[in-house]
Amino acid sequence: EAQVTQNPRYLITVTGKKLTVTCSQNMNHEYMSWYRQDPGLGLRQIYYSMNVEVTDKGDVPEGYKVSRKEKRNFPLILESPSPNQTSLYFCASSFDGGNEQFFGPGTRLTVL
Amino acid sequence: QKEVEQNSGPLSVPEGAIASLNCTYSDRGSQSFFWYRQYSGKSPELIMFIYSNGDKEDGRFTAQLNKASQYVSLLIRDSQPSDSATYLCAVKRANNLFFGTGTRLTVIP
Numbered sequence: 001e002a003q004v005t006q007n008p009r010y011l012i013t014v015t016g017k018k019l020t021v022t023c024s025q026n027m028n029h030e031y032m033s034w035y036r037q038d039p040g041l042g043l044r045q046i047y048y049s050m051n052v053e054v055t056d057k058g059d060v061p062e063g064y065k066v067s068r069k070e071k072r073n074f075p076l077i078l079e080s081p082s083p084n085q086t087s088l089y090f091c092a093s094s095f096d097g098g099n100e101q102f103f104g105p106g107t108r109l110t111v112l
Numbered sequence: 113q114k115e116v117e118q119n120s121g122p123l124s125v126p127e128g129a130i131a132s133l134n135c136t137y138s139d140r141g142s143q144s145f146f147w148y149r150q151y152s153g154k155s156p157e158l159i160m161f162i163y164s165n166g167d168k169e170d171g172r173f174t175a176q177l178n179k180a181s182q183y184v185s186l187l188i189r190d191s192q193p194s195d196s197a198t199y200l201c202a203v204k205r206a207n208n209l210f211f212g213t214g215t216r217l218t219v220i221p
Binding site: 031033035040041042043044045048050056058059090097099100101103104105106 | 116144154155156157158161200202207208209210211212213214
């Protein structure tokens with residue numbers, strides 16, 4: 001089944017404790033992206049990647065890191081999480097970034 | 113000024129009616145326009161995309177684009193209770209995708 005998977009789905013952590021949210025797609029898509037969704041602010045793009053080893057900032061990259069060492073994986077790293085990073089995070093992928101993006105199921109992160 | 117603006121609603125329509133969802137965008141360099149549907153607690157899924165001025169129809173859904181007015185809309189004909197969801201307008205510029213905050217639609221049986 002073609003899909004985007006994210007892990008974990010739910011995470012509660014404390015300020016400053018480094019964490020990684022994994023994202024993997026099995027559709028051989030070149031483009032992958034991370035978003036956060038907050039009430040009243042909608043979905044905002046954090047980082048995107050056009051291909052392996054090619055990443056770029058989206059709208060709200062501060063406090064996040066990403067890497068794209070393999071085509072299928074695009075982890076999101078929070079080196080020192082803060083409470084303002086409490087949010088619902090979505091990973092998405094598409095063939096070339098032009099058309100349909102397929103979203104993962106989401107990761108609900110709470111930073112205390 | 114926000115990149116993409118939508119009326120947050122909620123918008124309520126009776127079953128069988130036409131639901132009209134609207135979106136405006138700020139940057140004339142925007143290239144592609146998308147409508148996503150998001151059910152509560154779920155991830156967004158693409159309904160339609162449109163690149164050129166005019167209308168694009170797919171089943172009960174029609175997307176309309178007016179680049180001069182920087183306006184995108186989605187019409188849902190013969191609305192069904194299963195259409196009740198939040199509808200997200202998204203605009204692509206370069207490699208970035210900008211989303212509106214979404215309009216919540218409720219279709220009343």
